[in-house]
Amino acid sequence: MHGVREDEPHGEPEYDDAAIRFLEALWGEGYLSPGGPEEVDRILAGVSLMGRTVLDVGCGSGGITLDLVERHGASHATGFDVEAPVVIAARRRAWERGLSQRVEFVQAEPGRLPFRNESFDVVFSKDALLHVPDKDALFADLWRVLKPGGLLAASDWLIGHDGEPSGDMKAYVAAEGLSFSMASPARYRAAMEKAGFVDVYTVDRNAWYRDVARAELDRLKGPLYAKVAAAVGEPYVDKNIRTWEAMQKVLDSGEHRPTHLRGRKPG
Amino acid sequence: MTEGERVAVIDTRLLELIACPISKGPLVYDAARCELVSKSARLAYPVRDGIPIMLPSEARSLRDDPPER
Numbered sequence: 001m002h003g004v005r006e007d008e009p010h011g012e013p014e015y016d017d018a019a020i021r022f023l024e025a026l027w028g029e030g031y032l033s034p035g036g037p038e039e040v041d042r043i044l045a046g047v048s049l050m051g052r053t054v055l056d057v058g059c060g061s062g063g064i065t066l067d068l069v070e071r072h073g074a075s076h077a078t079g080f081d082v083e084a085p086v087v088i089a090a091r092r093r094a095w096e097r098g099l100s101q102r103v104e105f106v107q108a109e110p111g112r113l114p115f116r117n118e119s120f121d122v123v124f125s126k127d128a129l130l131h132v133p134d135k136d137a138l139f140a141d142l143w144r145v146l147k148p149g150g151l152l153a154a155s156d157w158l159i160g161h162d163g164e165p166s167g168d169m170k171a172y173v174a175a176e177g178l179s180f181s182m183a184s185p186a187r188y189r190a191a192m193e194k195a196g197f198v199d200v201y202t203v204d205r206n207a208w209y210r211d212v213a214r215a216e217l218d219r220l221k222g223p224l225y226a227k228v229a230a231a232v233g234e235p236y237v238d239k240n241i242r243t244w245e246a247m248q249k250v251l252d253s254g255e256h257r258p259t260h261l262r263g264r265k266p267g
Numbered sequence: 268m269t270e271g272e273r274v275a276v277i278d279t280r281l282l283e284l285i286a287c288p289i290s291k292g293p294l295v296y297d298a299a300r301c302e303l304v305s306k307s308a309r310l311a312y313p314v315r316d317g318i319p320i321m322l323p324s325e326a327r328s329l330r331d332d333p334p335e336r
Binding site for chain 1: 278280281283284285286287288291293316317318319320321322323
């Protein structure tokens, strides 16, 4: 068991307790995506969250959601995710850091968000939207929950084109074993503009993550191996080393394109 | 988490944000049962360790309760 409720009706979660332990050992406490607080700062460059309410879509184990309040001064943050183990870990972390009054976590099924229209000043998301296949419906819903004048500031893992993925890309996604639905920056921008966002732009992060991922792989194979293996077992680490090697190929070829997204709801 | 913390307090701010995924309508917090009640969908969603679980499959049906007037 990975701490999953026995009556879990939706099958095994993709991000179970082992996945959380592994990714946090690599990326930091509460972080299920790369770059740490510094990359969150870059996603929010020029944006003040001071006194504003934030929704964190795909909050994972909550480290970033808490940072949005603790480090960025948001008055209230709501973390949303679709699986139980990550929101349970996030909620526990909020208690431990004494932030449970200013941060809430909510679990619901994929699809329309369980929030009312015009609820949030800012919608944030980090490397989670690639799990959502219908980009038009996704951005229409993010637009719906934003207050007029509200801002979308996100990062996501995109693909360089909307054609047939290369063999290397298919091999990488298969190695991840996760439900990725990657689309191109042009596809994302079109979906954002169709939803009604203005001042839409994207910032390519391939060059940054290409180098960061190479360093992650070196750490996994070297100084971090024993620590991570103690947390999740050697076979799990070995499998992920193979995933990282497959990922590096598509980062180096430029097909895997981590990207920052920005858009504003007119108000 | 201690038992005391399991008696979760749902922030009023969250109640202003959250909506029933079925009816899109508002929710009322039943503190005694630790449930978020959607009168319009006649479902009660569990709140576990302070986390609203907005899954219809996990919700308790209020079909047998008298309808709201």
